[in-house]
Structure formats: C-alpha cells, structure tokens
Amino acid sequence: MSKVEEKKDLTKKYETAWNKYSKEDLEKVFALNDRYIDYMSKCKTERECVDEFIEIAEKNGYVNLETILAQGKTLKAGDKVYANNKGKTLAMFLIGEENFEKGLKILGAHVDSPRLDLKQNPLYEDSELAMMETHYYGGVKKYQWVTIPLSIHGVIAKKDGSVVNVVIGEDEKDPVIGISDLLIHLSADQMNKKLSNGVEGEDLNILVGSMPIEDKDAKERVKLNILKLLNEKYGINEEDFVSAELEVVPAGRARDYGLDRSMVMAYGHDDRVCAYTSFEALLQMDKADKTCVGLFVDKEEVGSIGATGMHSKFFENVLAEIMDRVGEYSELKLRRCLANSKMLSSDVSAAYDPNYPSVMEKKNAAYFGKGLVFNKYTGSRGKSGCNDANAEYIAEIRNIMDKHNVSWQTAELGKVDQGGGGTIAYILAEYGMEVIDCGVALHNMHAPWEVASKADIYEAMRGYHAFLLEA
Numbered sequence: 001m002s003k004v005e006e007k008k009d010l011t012k013k014y015e016t017a018w019n020k021y022s023k024e025d026l027e028k029v030f031a032l033n034d035r036y037i038d039y040m041s042k043c044k045t046e047r048e049c050v051d052e053f054i055e056i057a058e059k060n061g062y063v064n065l066e067t068i069l070a071q072g073k074t075l076k077a078g079d080k081v082y083a084n085n086k087g088k089t090l091a092m093f094l095i096g097e098e099n100f101e102k103g104l105k106i107l108g109a110h111v112d113s114p115r116l117d118l119k120q121n122p123l124y125e126d127s128e129l130a131m132m133e134t135h136y137y138g139g140v141k142k143y144q145w146v147t148i149p150l151s152i153h154g155v156i157a158k159k160d161g162s163v164v165n166v167v168i169g170e171d172e173k174d175p176v177i178g179i180s181d182l183l184i185h186l187s188a189d190q191m192n193k194k195l196s197n198g199v200e201g202e203d204l205n206i207l208v209g210s211m212p213i214e215d216k217d218a219k220e221r222v223k224l225n226i227l228k229l230l231n232e233k234y235g236i237n238e239e240d241f242v243s244a245e246l247e248v249v250p251a252g253r254a255r256d257y258g259l260d261r262s263m264v265m266a267y268g269h270d271d272r273v274c275a276y277t278s279f280e281a282l283l284q285m286d287k288a289d290k291t292c293v294g295l296f297v298d299k300e301e302v303g304s305i306g307a308t309g310m311h312s313k314f315f316e317n318v319l320a321e322i323m324d325r326v327g328e329y330s331e332l333k334l335r336r337c338l339a340n341s342k343m344l345s346s347d348v349s350a351a352y353d354p355n356y357p358s359v360m361e362k363k364n365a366a367y368f369g370k371g372l373v374f375n376k377y378t379g380s381r382g383k384s385g386c387n388d389a390n391a392e393y394i395a396e397i398r399n400i401m402d403k404h405n406v407s408w409q410t411a412e413l414g415k416v417d418q419g420g421g422g423t424i425a426y427i428l429a430e431y432g433m434e435v436i437d438c439g440v441a442l443h444n445m446h447a448p449w450e451v452a453s454k455a456d457i458y459e460a461m462r463g464y465h466a467f468l469l470e471a
Helices: 003-010 023-042 046-059 065-070 221-234 238-243 269-283 314-326 331-339 391-403 425-429 454-470
Strands: 080-085 089-094 105-110 115-126 129-137 150-157 163-168 206-209 244-250 255-257 263-266 292-297 342-346 372-375 408-410 434-439 441-443 450-453
Touching: 023 046, 023 263, 023 269, 023 454, 046 080, 046 089, 046 150, 046 269, 046 292, 065 080, 065 314, 080 314, 089 269, 089 314, 105 269, 105 454, 115 150, 115 221, 115 238, 129 221, 150 238, 206 221, 238 244, 263 269, 263 454, 269 292, 269 342, 269 434, 269 441, 269 450, 269 454, 314 331, 342 425, 342 454, 372 391, 372 454, 391 434, 391 454, 425 434, 450 454
Parallel strands: 105 292, 105 342, 342 434, 372 408
Antiparallel strands: 080 089, 089 292, 115 129, 115 244, 129 206, 150 163, 150 244, 255 263, 263 450, 372 434, 441 450
C-alpha cells in the first residue's frame, strides 16, 4: 500500500448518496418520496398522523391492544400490536423471539409540528370583518405566518359526546384563510422593530369573512354569518369552540422541490419525516430477535409535556401490559427491559445553507444528500439539556450503517454559542437505555414550508430498517 493509499484509508469523507444509486435505486428513492408526499399532504396534525398510521398498520397485520386485552388473548413472537393514546400518540410493537428483559429496539419520533392554534374563544367581529384569534404552538418565527394561505384542521368535541372532524382549505374548491400584514408604504414603524417583534403574537389574527347575514337588524352580522356557515356544515355553535382543538396550518399539498425534483417541500417535516420513515421501516419487519417498537409521540415542540407527551407514563404502562400478555411482566423485568433497550431518537437536524453560512461550523454540519444525520448531542451552549450518546453505542451504530451501505453523516446543531435544540432522547435515556439522536437534515426548520432531500429521506428509512435488523 502506498503512502497516498494509506492516507486515503485513514480519512473519512461523507459522500453524497446520489452517487451510489443505480437506476433501480433511483426508482425506489422516488417511489418512497411519492408516498411520503401523499402522506404529508393529507396529515397535518398529530391526530391525522396517528389515524393514517393506524389505518395502514391494520392492513399490515397490527391489532389494537385494547382488543387483545378485552378478549383476554396472549401475545407471542411475531405478533403485531399497537396502542393508541388519545388519538395523538401511537406505540407499535412487533413481538420478538427473545425475552423482554433483553431489551427493545425502539424507533421514536414526534408527530406534532409548530403551528397556530385557535384560542378557546376565537371568533370576533371588528370593522365588519370576521376574525379568529390564535395562540402559536412551538418555536415559530411569527412573521413567516402572515400573507400565506392557511387551512384549519382539527376536531370539535360537543357536549353530547360526539366529535366532529374539521378540514377547511385543502380541497381545491375550499376557501383558504390568512393573516394580513402591513403594506410597505405604511410600515415605517414596523420595519424599525426587531425581527422577533415585527409581528406580535396577539396580532396573529386570521381573517375568515366579510359578508354579513341578510338580517339587517342583527348585531355583528359578519360574525353571525360565519357561525351560520359552520353550523350548517358541522352542526356546531360558538360555545363548541371551548372544547375544540383546531390547528391553523399552511394550505396546500407537499411538493417536489428543485428543478431536478431532488427535494421535498412540505409543512411538518419536523418531525413527520422521521416518523414516516420509521413507520415504513417497521412495516418491513415480520419477525425479529428482540421486540421492535415504533413510538410516535405528541407535544415535543412544547416540552413533551401532558398526557400525550413523552414525559407521560403512556409508553411505560403499555409496555407493562404487553409484557403481561406475553407472560413476562414484573416490575423488575420491566425495569430491566427499559434499561437494556436501544433507541434511535429520530428528529430532524439543520442542513448547511449557503445563504446563512455564519451559523454553521462546516466540518460539523449536516448536508443535503449525504444521508441520515447522527447527533451525538443536541442541547444548547455547553450541551445544556442534551442526551450525550455513549461512544460505544455510536461505534455499534456506525458498524450497522456501514454493513448495510447506508449513507450517514454526523453533525451539531449549529455553532457552539449560536443556539441549539432538544429532542425526546434525554427522556428515554433516563431509563438507562442507549439513545442517540438521528434524523433528516432540513432547510427552513420550523417555517411553514420546510425542505428535505429525497436521498436523505430514503437513507433514513434504510438506516432505521438496518437498526431494527441488527441492533
């Protein structure tokens, strides 16, 4: 071996995944992304994501845990079961051959995304315009949400116990709604504000109507007309908003992005891109040594709190139920199972953007097309709030990815003092299991429309599948 060859072997270069694809591979890349685009166009809330996953999972042999429990059935290796937590969190299990004490192989991602939520008393009239007030959810740049077409998705729970599903603004024949902005001619004061204050949270009010009802003697005739339309379509009245969960999101389909169609533009890549690829990877498994888990959770964007966030005991409780159905449950065995588990905490990363190079350290940044991104740690400034994965676990993951020819890269979330972020990884690590953050790199993270590479989406699915096969 020459000195030149020896030096080449000692270095690591992350190549673009596009270089390795055959014509057959490219067909698979684009086929996966076509399915993903359809999914992202249809599923814009955590409830819609869970509903869609359940529908597909049942077609692939997964059975509701509640059915198993109600019928008193037991579970065995090869069985497929899911648990639905309030329509917002989903746990899927492929029962493995080995005892649960030896641990699980977990793919975890969140299905909530930054958005605007309607307030509990949202509808009002001002200057003969019907408006709805919102409260933003998660970390958003508020100015990005004005002057774009928006839609409403969600549910309205009525006092009689019925629940009405709402989707307005997605069908081509539907109207859209939006938030106005100042014209440039009158925005001198606004333009002098900090970017973060250019649009205030209380100014994110949605214009929903301007036509009054025919009764000229009525008060707030435009508001009444909106209520009349909603009552005719959904059978609701104004009080029903109090028990509604209505999310305002960008209107329209996810799209191919770039003249070469090499990328996907969609609302909610963070983190549905990791959830969908994890889901696809799990569906490819029909048997496993250790039990494989797909965990799709809510509320990550606001701290993983509440009954449907990762901080809840949902996953732990469901695991106890499943271990009981297998005949292996005890509190000690449950603790051993969690401690011996391995997890890919799948969440998105920031892709290097030539328009904004100053926030990245190029040697430790993620790049479009170079595959699944592994983050040893996230957090912010001094790794605060992060899960810092063990070196031994990373070495194992490297070996798995290389064995299956998965394109992968490593990254930090920007320069050390620039900012940072967090995921659900640290919550699962509290059990003592091995956890590392990994996912797909994005441009425009947390914006109404985010962008991802089709090659990275495909490599993420392949990487998750390799993990389930080998970890």
